[in-house]
Amino acid sequence: MDDLTLKRMPRWLDLTPQQFSILLSVYFLQLSGSRTNPKSILERYVSDSGRRLQQSNLFTQLRVLVDRGFLVRGGDACYLLDFDALESFLSSRRLVLVGELEEFDRVSSQLRDFLRRVVLQEQRPRVFFMGYGELMDSLVDSASTASCILSTSLFPTVAYTPQLASGIGRGEYLRVLWDRAVEGSGLGLRYLTCLDVDFLFNHCFRYLGDPGRAFRESLVVIEELSNLLEAHDNLDVRFLSDLQGLDVFIPERGEAVRDFFLLSRDEHRDLTGAIFISSQDIAASMRTSFLQSFDYAERVRGSKGEEILEAARRRLEEKYNV
Structure with missing residues:
Protein backbone atom coordinates (compact mmCIF):
# COMPACT_ATOMS: atom_id res chain seq x y z
CA MET A 1 0.00 0.00 0.00
CA ASP A 82 -11.48 -8.00 11.82
CA PHE A 83 -10.59 -8.00 8.12
CA ASP A 84 -14.13 -8.97 7.08
CA ALA A 85 -15.54 -5.93 8.91
CA LEU A 86 -12.99 -3.64 7.24
CA GLU A 87 -13.78 -5.05 3.81
CA SER A 88 -17.52 -4.78 4.43
CA PHE A 89 -17.24 -1.15 5.55
CA LEU A 90 -15.14 -0.19 2.52
CA SER A 91 -17.67 -1.87 0.24
CA SER A 92 -20.54 0.07 1.80
CA ARG A 93 -18.44 3.23 1.68
CA ARG A 94 -17.91 2.68 -2.04
CA LEU A 95 -21.68 2.57 -2.56
CA VAL A 96 -22.03 5.85 -0.65
CA LEU A 97 -19.30 7.50 -2.72
CA VAL A 98 -20.91 6.30 -5.95
CA GLY A 99 -24.22 7.73 -4.74
CA GLU A 100 -22.55 11.03 -3.87
CA LEU A 101 -20.97 11.17 -7.33
CA GLU A 102 -24.39 10.63 -8.88
CA GLU A 103 -25.79 13.35 -6.63
CA PHE A 104 -22.97 15.67 -7.64
CA ASP A 105 -23.88 15.09 -11.29
CA ARG A 106 -27.54 15.77 -10.51
CA VAL A 107 -26.78 18.98 -8.61
CA SER A 108 -24.42 20.14 -11.37
CA SER A 109 -27.18 19.60 -13.90
CA GLN A 110 -29.62 21.43 -11.62
CA LEU A 111 -27.24 24.35 -11.36
CA ARG A 112 -26.82 24.45 -15.15
CA ASP A 113 -30.63 24.52 -15.48
CA PHE A 114 -30.87 27.45 -13.08
CA LEU A 115 -28.15 29.39 -14.86
CA ARG A 116 -29.68 28.57 -18.26
CA ARG A 117 -32.97 30.05 -17.06
CA VAL A 118 -31.09 33.14 -16.00
CA VAL A 119 -29.67 33.53 -19.52
CA LEU A 120 -33.02 32.96 -21.25
CA GLN A 121 -35.12 35.35 -19.17
CA GLU A 122 -36.33 38.44 -21.02
CA GLN A 123 -35.64 40.60 -18.00
CA ARG A 124 -32.15 39.61 -17.10
CA PRO A 125 -31.57 39.19 -13.36
CA ARG A 126 -28.48 40.43 -11.60
CA VAL A 127 -25.92 37.66 -11.22
CA PHE A 128 -22.43 38.00 -9.81
CA PHE A 129 -19.88 36.14 -7.71
CA MET A 130 -18.75 37.44 -4.34
CA GLY A 131 -15.84 36.32 -2.16
CA TYR A 132 -16.06 35.40 1.53
CA GLY A 133 -15.78 38.92 2.96
CA GLU A 134 -18.36 40.38 0.60
CA LEU A 135 -20.63 37.38 1.22
CA MET A 136 -20.57 37.86 4.99
CA ASP A 137 -21.33 41.58 4.58
CA SER A 138 -24.27 40.66 2.32
CA LEU A 139 -25.55 38.03 4.77
CA VAL A 140 -25.42 40.62 7.56
CA ASP A 141 -27.44 43.05 5.42
CA SER A 142 -29.95 40.33 4.50
CA ALA A 143 -30.36 39.19 8.12
CA SER A 144 -30.89 42.81 9.17
CA THR A 145 -33.87 43.32 6.84
CA ALA A 146 -35.40 39.89 6.20
CA SER A 147 -38.48 38.54 7.96
CA CYS A 148 -37.22 34.96 7.64
CA ILE A 149 -34.07 33.22 6.42
CA LEU A 150 -34.13 29.85 4.70
CA SER A 151 -30.70 28.29 4.72
CA THR A 152 -28.94 25.00 4.22
CA SER A 153 -26.22 24.60 6.83
CA LEU A 154 -23.65 22.00 7.80
CA PHE A 155 -24.18 23.24 11.37
CA PRO A 156 -26.40 26.21 12.35
CA THR A 157 -24.30 29.33 12.98
CA VAL A 158 -26.90 30.74 15.39
CA ALA A 159 -25.69 28.25 18.05
CA TYR A 160 -22.03 29.32 17.83
CA THR A 161 -20.51 31.20 20.76
CA PRO A 162 -19.64 34.86 20.02
CA GLN A 163 -15.93 34.10 20.42
CA LEU A 164 -16.09 31.18 17.97
CA ALA A 165 -18.09 33.17 15.41
CA SER A 166 -15.64 36.08 15.62
CA GLY A 167 -12.69 33.70 15.30
CA ILE A 168 -13.94 32.41 11.93
CA GLY A 169 -15.11 35.77 10.58
CA ARG A 170 -18.83 35.51 11.39
CA GLY A 171 -19.04 37.67 14.51
CA GLU A 172 -21.20 40.46 13.08
CA TYR A 173 -23.48 37.97 11.35
CA LEU A 174 -24.07 36.09 14.62
CA ARG A 175 -24.72 39.40 16.43
CA VAL A 176 -27.50 40.27 13.98
CA LEU A 177 -29.02 36.78 14.26
CA TRP A 178 -29.09 37.10 18.04
CA ASP A 179 -30.42 40.67 18.03
CA ARG A 180 -33.31 39.82 15.71
CA ALA A 181 -34.02 36.10 16.22
CA VAL A 182 -32.98 35.31 19.80
CA GLU A 183 -33.19 38.47 21.90
CA GLY A 184 -35.90 39.75 19.54
CA SER A 185 -38.49 37.89 17.49
CA GLY A 186 -38.49 39.87 14.24
CA LEU A 187 -36.55 37.22 12.31
CA GLY A 188 -37.46 33.61 11.66
CA LEU A 189 -34.72 31.07 10.95
CA ARG A 190 -35.31 27.88 9.00
CA TYR A 191 -32.23 25.70 8.83
CA LEU A 192 -31.91 22.51 6.80
CA THR A 193 -28.85 20.79 8.27
CA CYS A 194 -26.98 17.49 8.52
CA LEU A 195 -25.45 18.52 11.90
CA ASP A 196 -21.94 17.78 10.64
CA VAL A 197 -19.85 17.46 13.82
CA ASP A 198 -16.62 17.21 11.81
CA PHE A 199 -17.38 20.61 10.30
CA LEU A 200 -18.22 22.04 13.75
CA PHE A 201 -15.08 20.59 15.36
CA ASN A 202 -12.86 21.92 12.56
CA HIS A 203 -14.26 25.42 13.10
CA CYS A 204 -13.58 25.15 16.84
CA PHE A 205 -10.09 23.77 16.25
CA ARG A 206 -9.27 26.52 13.76
CA TYR A 207 -10.22 29.11 16.36
CA LEU A 208 -8.77 27.46 19.49
CA GLY A 209 -5.82 25.48 18.09
CA ASP A 210 -6.18 22.72 20.70
CA PRO A 211 -8.16 19.49 20.11
CA GLY A 212 -9.30 19.15 23.73
CA ARG A 213 -10.62 22.70 23.89
CA ALA A 214 -12.14 22.34 20.42
CA PHE A 215 -14.01 19.21 21.57
CA ARG A 216 -15.39 21.01 24.65
CA GLU A 217 -16.37 24.06 22.60
CA SER A 218 -18.19 21.79 20.14
CA LEU A 219 -20.19 20.27 23.01
CA VAL A 220 -21.11 23.79 24.17
CA VAL A 221 -22.41 24.65 20.68
CA ILE A 222 -24.57 21.50 20.52
CA GLU A 223 -25.99 22.26 23.98
CA GLU A 224 -26.65 25.87 22.97
CA LEU A 225 -28.57 24.69 19.91
CA SER A 226 -30.72 22.49 22.14
CA ASN A 227 -31.41 25.41 24.50
CA LEU A 228 -32.27 27.81 21.66
CA LEU A 229 -34.72 25.39 20.06
CA GLU A 230 -36.45 24.79 23.38
CA ALA A 231 -36.88 28.50 24.06
CA HIS A 232 -37.62 30.04 20.64
CA ASP A 233 -40.46 29.03 18.34
CA ASN A 234 -39.17 31.26 15.54
CA LEU A 235 -36.15 28.94 15.18
CA ASP A 236 -36.96 25.86 13.11
CA VAL A 237 -34.17 23.36 12.44
CA ARG A 238 -34.75 20.29 10.26
CA PHE A 239 -32.32 17.38 10.07
CA LEU A 240 -31.31 15.38 6.99
CA SER A 241 -28.44 12.94 7.45
CA ASP A 242 -27.63 13.20 3.76
CA LEU A 243 -27.96 16.88 2.87
CA GLN A 244 -28.50 16.97 -0.86
CA GLY A 245 -29.26 19.64 -3.42
CA LEU A 246 -27.94 23.13 -3.85
CA ASP A 247 -26.31 24.95 -0.94
CA VAL A 248 -28.44 28.08 -0.50
CA PHE A 249 -29.27 31.11 1.62
CA ILE A 250 -32.69 32.64 0.83
CA PRO A 251 -33.90 35.82 2.61
CA GLU A 252 -37.68 36.30 2.74
CA ARG A 253 -39.25 39.73 3.11
CA GLY A 254 -42.85 39.13 4.05
CA GLU A 255 -44.18 36.62 1.53
CA ALA A 256 -41.83 37.81 -1.19
CA VAL A 257 -38.42 36.54 -2.27
CA ARG A 258 -36.45 38.32 -4.94
CA ASP A 259 -32.88 37.11 -4.51
CA PHE A 260 -30.78 34.31 -3.04
CA PHE A 261 -27.21 33.07 -2.66
CA LEU A 262 -25.74 29.86 -4.08
CA LEU A 263 -22.99 29.15 -1.55
CA SER A 264 -19.58 27.86 -2.64
CA ARG A 265 -17.24 25.80 -0.43
CA ASP A 266 -13.66 24.55 -0.52
CA GLU A 267 -12.44 20.97 -0.12
CA HIS A 268 -12.88 21.27 3.67
CA ARG A 269 -16.50 22.41 3.10
CA ASP A 270 -15.75 25.88 4.45
CA LEU A 271 -17.52 28.81 2.81
CA THR A 272 -15.45 30.64 0.20
CA GLY A 273 -18.10 32.88 -1.33
CA ALA A 274 -21.35 32.69 -3.28
CA ILE A 275 -23.12 33.34 -6.55
CA PHE A 276 -25.74 36.03 -5.91
CA ILE A 277 -28.86 35.88 -8.10
CA SER A 278 -31.58 38.55 -8.03
CA SER A 279 -34.71 37.29 -9.82
CA GLN A 280 -38.20 36.86 -8.37
CA ASP A 281 -39.03 33.87 -10.59
CA ILE A 282 -35.83 31.95 -9.94
CA ALA A 283 -35.81 32.86 -6.23
CA ALA A 284 -39.41 31.62 -5.88
CA SER A 285 -38.49 28.36 -7.62
CA MET A 286 -35.48 27.92 -5.34
CA ARG A 287 -37.63 28.57 -2.25
CA THR A 288 -40.12 25.90 -3.40
CA SER A 289 -37.29 23.40 -3.85
CA PHE A 290 -35.88 24.24 -0.41
CA LEU A 291 -39.26 23.91 1.33
CA GLN A 292 -39.89 20.50 -0.27
CA SER A 293 -36.71 19.17 1.35
CA PHE A 294 -37.41 21.12 4.55
CA ASP A 295 -40.89 19.59 4.95
CA TYR A 296 -39.49 16.11 4.33
CA ALA A 297 -36.72 16.42 6.94
CA GLU A 298 -37.02 15.59 10.65
CA ARG A 299 -37.82 18.47 12.98
CA VAL A 300 -35.21 18.97 15.69
CA ARG A 301 -37.59 19.66 18.56
CA GLY A 302 -39.15 17.72 21.41
CA SER A 303 -38.12 14.17 22.26
CA LYS A 304 -37.20 13.35 18.65
CA GLY A 305 -35.04 16.47 18.50
CA GLU A 306 -33.18 15.46 21.64
CA GLU A 307 -32.51 12.03 20.12
CA ILE A 308 -31.05 13.70 17.02
CA LEU A 309 -28.85 16.02 19.09
CA GLU A 310 -27.75 13.19 21.38
CA ALA A 311 -26.68 11.20 18.31
CA ALA A 312 -24.63 14.24 17.22
CA ARG A 313 -22.96 14.35 20.66
CA ARG A 314 -22.08 10.66 20.41
CA ARG A 315 -20.56 11.12 16.94
CA LEU A 316 -18.47 13.98 18.30
CA GLU A 317 -17.31 12.03 21.38
CA GLU A 318 -16.41 8.92 19.39
CA LYS A 319 -14.13 10.86 17.06
CA TYR A 320 -12.71 13.71 19.11
CA ASN A 321 -12.87 12.95 22.86
CA VAL A 322 -9.19 11.92 23.05
Whole structure:
Protein backbone atom coordinates (compact mmCIF):
# COMPACT_ATOMS: atom_id res chain seq x y z
CA MET A 1 0.00 0.00 0.00
CA ASP A 2 1.58 3.30 -1.12
CA ASP A 3 1.83 6.47 0.98
CA LEU A 4 -0.99 8.22 -0.89
CA THR A 5 -3.38 5.33 -0.21
CA LEU A 6 -2.40 5.30 3.46
CA LYS A 7 -3.21 9.00 3.70
CA ARG A 8 -6.64 8.41 2.18
CA MET A 9 -7.57 5.33 4.21
CA PRO A 10 -8.62 7.19 7.41
CA ARG A 11 -11.12 9.22 5.38
CA TRP A 12 -12.44 6.11 3.61
CA LEU A 13 -12.86 4.31 6.94
CA ASP A 14 -14.28 7.42 8.65
CA LEU A 15 -11.48 7.35 11.25
CA THR A 16 -9.17 9.97 12.67
CA PRO A 17 -5.50 9.67 11.65
CA GLN A 18 -4.68 8.57 15.19
CA GLN A 19 -7.30 5.81 15.16
CA PHE A 20 -6.00 4.54 11.80
CA SER A 21 -2.42 4.56 13.12
CA ILE A 22 -3.55 2.37 16.02
CA LEU A 23 -5.17 -0.03 13.54
CA LEU A 24 -1.90 -0.19 11.61
CA SER A 25 0.02 -0.92 14.82
CA VAL A 26 -2.28 -3.86 15.53
CA TYR A 27 -1.94 -5.04 11.93
CA PHE A 28 1.87 -5.05 11.95
CA LEU A 29 1.97 -6.80 15.34
CA GLN A 30 -0.47 -9.41 14.06
CA LEU A 31 1.55 -9.82 10.87
CA SER A 32 4.75 -10.51 12.79
CA GLY A 33 3.05 -12.92 15.20
CA SER A 34 3.64 -10.62 18.17
CA ARG A 35 1.25 -10.12 21.05
CA THR A 36 -1.40 -7.48 20.43
CA ASN A 37 -2.14 -6.47 24.00
CA PRO A 38 -2.44 -2.73 24.86
CA LYS A 39 1.19 -2.49 26.05
CA SER A 40 2.53 -3.88 22.76
CA ILE A 41 0.14 -1.74 20.70
CA LEU A 42 1.23 1.40 22.55
CA GLU A 43 4.93 0.60 22.06
CA ARG A 44 4.42 -0.10 18.36
CA TYR A 45 2.34 3.07 17.91
CA VAL A 46 5.03 5.25 19.50
CA SER A 47 7.74 3.53 17.48
CA ASP A 48 5.94 3.89 14.14
CA SER A 49 4.43 7.37 14.56
CA GLY A 50 7.04 9.05 16.74
CA ARG A 51 4.20 10.54 18.78
CA ARG A 52 3.30 10.03 22.42
CA LEU A 53 -0.04 8.56 23.41
CA GLN A 54 -1.45 8.40 26.93
CA GLN A 55 -2.48 4.91 27.97
CA SER A 56 -5.95 6.17 28.94
CA ASN A 57 -6.37 7.66 25.46
CA LEU A 58 -5.27 4.38 23.89
CA PHE A 59 -7.97 2.48 25.78
CA THR A 60 -10.56 5.05 24.68
CA GLN A 61 -9.56 4.64 21.03
CA LEU A 62 -9.47 0.84 21.31
CA ARG A 63 -13.04 0.90 22.64
CA VAL A 64 -14.11 3.05 19.70
CA LEU A 65 -12.45 0.68 17.23
CA VAL A 66 -14.09 -2.32 18.88
CA ASP A 67 -17.48 -0.56 18.80
CA ARG A 68 -16.95 0.18 15.10
CA GLY A 69 -16.27 -3.54 14.55
CA PHE A 70 -12.76 -3.03 13.16
CA LEU A 71 -11.14 -4.72 16.19
CA VAL A 72 -12.29 -7.73 18.19
CA ARG A 73 -11.17 -8.78 21.65
CA GLY A 74 -9.09 -11.95 21.75
CA GLY A 75 -7.64 -13.94 24.60
CA ASP A 76 -5.01 -12.62 27.02
CA ALA A 77 -6.38 -9.06 26.68
CA CYS A 78 -5.32 -8.94 23.02
CA TYR A 79 -6.99 -7.13 20.12
CA LEU A 80 -7.25 -8.50 16.59
CA LEU A 81 -8.15 -6.88 13.29
CA ASP A 82 -11.48 -8.00 11.82
CA PHE A 83 -10.59 -8.00 8.12
CA ASP A 84 -14.13 -8.97 7.08
CA ALA A 85 -15.54 -5.93 8.91
CA LEU A 86 -12.99 -3.64 7.24
CA GLU A 87 -13.78 -5.05 3.81
CA SER A 88 -17.52 -4.78 4.43
CA PHE A 89 -17.24 -1.15 5.55
CA LEU A 90 -15.14 -0.19 2.52
CA SER A 91 -17.67 -1.87 0.24
CA SER A 92 -20.54 0.07 1.80
CA ARG A 93 -18.44 3.23 1.68
CA ARG A 94 -17.91 2.68 -2.04
CA LEU A 95 -21.68 2.57 -2.56
CA VAL A 96 -22.03 5.85 -0.65
CA LEU A 97 -19.30 7.50 -2.72
CA VAL A 98 -20.91 6.30 -5.95
CA GLY A 99 -24.22 7.73 -4.74
CA GLU A 100 -22.55 11.03 -3.87
CA LEU A 101 -20.97 11.17 -7.33
CA GLU A 102 -24.39 10.63 -8.88
CA GLU A 103 -25.79 13.35 -6.63
CA PHE A 104 -22.97 15.67 -7.64
CA ASP A 105 -23.88 15.09 -11.29
CA ARG A 106 -27.54 15.77 -10.51
CA VAL A 107 -26.78 18.98 -8.61
CA SER A 108 -24.42 20.14 -11.37
CA SER A 109 -27.18 19.60 -13.90
CA GLN A 110 -29.62 21.43 -11.62
CA LEU A 111 -27.24 24.35 -11.36
CA ARG A 112 -26.82 24.45 -15.15
CA ASP A 113 -30.63 24.52 -15.48
CA PHE A 114 -30.87 27.45 -13.08
CA LEU A 115 -28.15 29.39 -14.86
CA ARG A 116 -29.68 28.57 -18.26
CA ARG A 117 -32.97 30.05 -17.06
CA VAL A 118 -31.09 33.14 -16.00
CA VAL A 119 -29.67 33.53 -19.52
CA LEU A 120 -33.02 32.96 -21.25
CA GLN A 121 -35.12 35.35 -19.17
CA GLU A 122 -36.33 38.44 -21.02
CA GLN A 123 -35.64 40.60 -18.00
CA ARG A 124 -32.15 39.61 -17.10
CA PRO A 125 -31.57 39.19 -13.36
CA ARG A 126 -28.48 40.43 -11.60
CA VAL A 127 -25.92 37.66 -11.22
CA PHE A 128 -22.43 38.00 -9.81
CA PHE A 129 -19.88 36.14 -7.71
CA MET A 130 -18.75 37.44 -4.34
CA GLY A 131 -15.84 36.32 -2.16
CA TYR A 132 -16.06 35.40 1.53
CA GLY A 133 -15.78 38.92 2.96
CA GLU A 134 -18.36 40.38 0.60
CA LEU A 135 -20.63 37.38 1.22
CA MET A 136 -20.57 37.86 4.99
CA ASP A 137 -21.33 41.58 4.58
CA SER A 138 -24.27 40.66 2.32
CA LEU A 139 -25.55 38.03 4.77
CA VAL A 140 -25.42 40.62 7.56
CA ASP A 141 -27.44 43.05 5.42
CA SER A 142 -29.95 40.33 4.50
CA ALA A 143 -30.36 39.19 8.12
CA SER A 144 -30.89 42.81 9.17
CA THR A 145 -33.87 43.32 6.84
CA ALA A 146 -35.40 39.89 6.20
CA SER A 147 -38.48 38.54 7.96
CA CYS A 148 -37.22 34.96 7.64
CA ILE A 149 -34.07 33.22 6.42
CA LEU A 150 -34.13 29.85 4.70
CA SER A 151 -30.70 28.29 4.72
CA THR A 152 -28.94 25.00 4.22
CA SER A 153 -26.22 24.60 6.83
CA LEU A 154 -23.65 22.00 7.80
CA PHE A 155 -24.18 23.24 11.37
CA PRO A 156 -26.40 26.21 12.35
CA THR A 157 -24.30 29.33 12.98
CA VAL A 158 -26.90 30.74 15.39
CA ALA A 159 -25.69 28.25 18.05
CA TYR A 160 -22.03 29.32 17.83
CA THR A 161 -20.51 31.20 20.76
CA PRO A 162 -19.64 34.86 20.02
CA GLN A 163 -15.93 34.10 20.42
CA LEU A 164 -16.09 31.18 17.97
CA ALA A 165 -18.09 33.17 15.41
CA SER A 166 -15.64 36.08 15.62
CA GLY A 167 -12.69 33.70 15.30
CA ILE A 168 -13.94 32.41 11.93
CA GLY A 169 -15.11 35.77 10.58
CA ARG A 170 -18.83 35.51 11.39
CA GLY A 171 -19.04 37.67 14.51
CA GLU A 172 -21.20 40.46 13.08
CA TYR A 173 -23.48 37.97 11.35
CA LEU A 174 -24.07 36.09 14.62
CA ARG A 175 -24.72 39.40 16.43
CA VAL A 176 -27.50 40.27 13.98
CA LEU A 177 -29.02 36.78 14.26
CA TRP A 178 -29.09 37.10 18.04
CA ASP A 179 -30.42 40.67 18.03
CA ARG A 180 -33.31 39.82 15.71
CA ALA A 181 -34.02 36.10 16.22
CA VAL A 182 -32.98 35.31 19.80
CA GLU A 183 -33.19 38.47 21.90
CA GLY A 184 -35.90 39.75 19.54
CA SER A 185 -38.49 37.89 17.49
CA GLY A 186 -38.49 39.87 14.24
CA LEU A 187 -36.55 37.22 12.31
CA GLY A 188 -37.46 33.61 11.66
CA LEU A 189 -34.72 31.07 10.95
CA ARG A 190 -35.31 27.88 9.00
CA TYR A 191 -32.23 25.70 8.83
CA LEU A 192 -31.91 22.51 6.80
CA THR A 193 -28.85 20.79 8.27
CA CYS A 194 -26.98 17.49 8.52
CA LEU A 195 -25.45 18.52 11.90
CA ASP A 196 -21.94 17.78 10.64
CA VAL A 197 -19.85 17.46 13.82
CA ASP A 198 -16.62 17.21 11.81
CA PHE A 199 -17.38 20.61 10.30
CA LEU A 200 -18.22 22.04 13.75
CA PHE A 201 -15.08 20.59 15.36
CA ASN A 202 -12.86 21.92 12.56
CA HIS A 203 -14.26 25.42 13.10
CA CYS A 204 -13.58 25.15 16.84
CA PHE A 205 -10.09 23.77 16.25
CA ARG A 206 -9.27 26.52 13.76
CA TYR A 207 -10.22 29.11 16.36
CA LEU A 208 -8.77 27.46 19.49
CA GLY A 209 -5.82 25.48 18.09
CA ASP A 210 -6.18 22.72 20.70
CA PRO A 211 -8.16 19.49 20.11
CA GLY A 212 -9.30 19.15 23.73
CA ARG A 213 -10.62 22.70 23.89
CA ALA A 214 -12.14 22.34 20.42
CA PHE A 215 -14.01 19.21 21.57
CA ARG A 216 -15.39 21.01 24.65
CA GLU A 217 -16.37 24.06 22.60
CA SER A 218 -18.19 21.79 20.14
CA LEU A 219 -20.19 20.27 23.01
CA VAL A 220 -21.11 23.79 24.17
CA VAL A 221 -22.41 24.65 20.68
CA ILE A 222 -24.57 21.50 20.52
CA GLU A 223 -25.99 22.26 23.98
CA GLU A 224 -26.65 25.87 22.97
CA LEU A 225 -28.57 24.69 19.91
CA SER A 226 -30.72 22.49 22.14
CA ASN A 227 -31.41 25.41 24.50
CA LEU A 228 -32.27 27.81 21.66
CA LEU A 229 -34.72 25.39 20.06
CA GLU A 230 -36.45 24.79 23.38
CA ALA A 231 -36.88 28.50 24.06
CA HIS A 232 -37.62 30.04 20.64
CA ASP A 233 -40.46 29.03 18.34
CA ASN A 234 -39.17 31.26 15.54
CA LEU A 235 -36.15 28.94 15.18
CA ASP A 236 -36.96 25.86 13.11
CA VAL A 237 -34.17 23.36 12.44
CA ARG A 238 -34.75 20.29 10.26
CA PHE A 239 -32.32 17.38 10.07
CA LEU A 240 -31.31 15.38 6.99
CA SER A 241 -28.44 12.94 7.45
CA ASP A 242 -27.63 13.20 3.76
CA LEU A 243 -27.96 16.88 2.87
CA GLN A 244 -28.50 16.97 -0.86
CA GLY A 245 -29.26 19.64 -3.42
CA LEU A 246 -27.94 23.13 -3.85
CA ASP A 247 -26.31 24.95 -0.94
CA VAL A 248 -28.44 28.08 -0.50
CA PHE A 249 -29.27 31.11 1.62
CA ILE A 250 -32.69 32.64 0.83
CA PRO A 251 -33.90 35.82 2.61
CA GLU A 252 -37.68 36.30 2.74
CA ARG A 253 -39.25 39.73 3.11
CA GLY A 254 -42.85 39.13 4.05
CA GLU A 255 -44.18 36.62 1.53
CA ALA A 256 -41.83 37.81 -1.19
CA VAL A 257 -38.42 36.54 -2.27
CA ARG A 258 -36.45 38.32 -4.94
CA ASP A 259 -32.88 37.11 -4.51
CA PHE A 260 -30.78 34.31 -3.04
CA PHE A 261 -27.21 33.07 -2.66
CA LEU A 262 -25.74 29.86 -4.08
CA LEU A 263 -22.99 29.15 -1.55
CA SER A 264 -19.58 27.86 -2.64
CA ARG A 265 -17.24 25.80 -0.43
CA ASP A 266 -13.66 24.55 -0.52
CA GLU A 267 -12.44 20.97 -0.12
CA HIS A 268 -12.88 21.27 3.67
CA ARG A 269 -16.50 22.41 3.10
CA ASP A 270 -15.75 25.88 4.45
CA LEU A 271 -17.52 28.81 2.81
CA THR A 272 -15.45 30.64 0.20
CA GLY A 273 -18.10 32.88 -1.33
CA ALA A 274 -21.35 32.69 -3.28
CA ILE A 275 -23.12 33.34 -6.55
CA PHE A 276 -25.74 36.03 -5.91
CA ILE A 277 -28.86 35.88 -8.10
CA SER A 278 -31.58 38.55 -8.03
CA SER A 279 -34.71 37.29 -9.82
CA GLN A 280 -38.20 36.86 -8.37
CA ASP A 281 -39.03 33.87 -10.59
CA ILE A 282 -35.83 31.95 -9.94
CA ALA A 283 -35.81 32.86 -6.23
CA ALA A 284 -39.41 31.62 -5.88
CA SER A 285 -38.49 28.36 -7.62
CA MET A 286 -35.48 27.92 -5.34
CA ARG A 287 -37.63 28.57 -2.25
CA THR A 288 -40.12 25.90 -3.40
CA SER A 289 -37.29 23.40 -3.85
CA PHE A 290 -35.88 24.24 -0.41
CA LEU A 291 -39.26 23.91 1.33
CA GLN A 292 -39.89 20.50 -0.27
CA SER A 293 -36.71 19.17 1.35
CA PHE A 294 -37.41 21.12 4.55
CA ASP A 295 -40.89 19.59 4.95
CA TYR A 296 -39.49 16.11 4.33
CA ALA A 297 -36.72 16.42 6.94
CA GLU A 298 -37.02 15.59 10.65
CA ARG A 299 -37.82 18.47 12.98
CA VAL A 300 -35.21 18.97 15.69
CA ARG A 301 -37.59 19.66 18.56
CA GLY A 302 -39.15 17.72 21.41
CA SER A 303 -38.12 14.17 22.26
CA LYS A 304 -37.20 13.35 18.65
CA GLY A 305 -35.04 16.47 18.50
CA GLU A 306 -33.18 15.46 21.64
CA GLU A 307 -32.51 12.03 20.12
CA ILE A 308 -31.05 13.70 17.02
CA LEU A 309 -28.85 16.02 19.09
CA GLU A 310 -27.75 13.19 21.38
CA ALA A 311 -26.68 11.20 18.31
CA ALA A 312 -24.63 14.24 17.22
CA ARG A 313 -22.96 14.35 20.66
CA ARG A 314 -22.08 10.66 20.41
CA ARG A 315 -20.56 11.12 16.94
CA LEU A 316 -18.47 13.98 18.30
CA GLU A 317 -17.31 12.03 21.38
CA GLU A 318 -16.41 8.92 19.39
CA LYS A 319 -14.13 10.86 17.06
CA TYR A 320 -12.71 13.71 19.11
CA ASN A 321 -12.87 12.95 22.86
CA VAL A 322 -9.19 11.92 23.05
